[in-house]
Amino acid sequence: MKIHADLDLCQGHAVCQAEAPEVFTVPKRGKVEILDPTPGTDARAGVENAVRYCPTQALTLTDGDS
Numbered sequence: 001m002k003i004h005a006d007l008d009l010c011q012g013h014a015v016c017q018a019e020a021p022e023v024f025t026v027p028k029r030g031k032v033e034i035l036d037p038t039p040g041t042d043a044r045a046g047v048e049n050a051v052r053y054c055p056t057q058a059l060t061l062t063d064g065d066s
């Protein structure tokens with residue numbers, strides 16, 4: 001899977017960081033930084049929750065080999 005963050009939409013709520021701290025980090029008053037844009041399957045549940053619960057729907061997840 002591959003993660004994309006639309007920084008025009010991100011408002012720094014850090015829901016994603018709460019759901020998958022190994023993949024997302026959000027600096028104070030900043031926007032999301034993706035630590036690992038192609039995480040392994042063990043991170044999938046957390047990443048899916050982050051995509052689902054992001055209040056601005058800034059995150060998208062695509063499936064792929066990487």
Ligand code: SF4
Binds near residue numbers: 011012053059
């Ligand atoms: S949950 Fe969404 S809006 Fe909040 S920091 Fe993450 S990507 Fe940005």
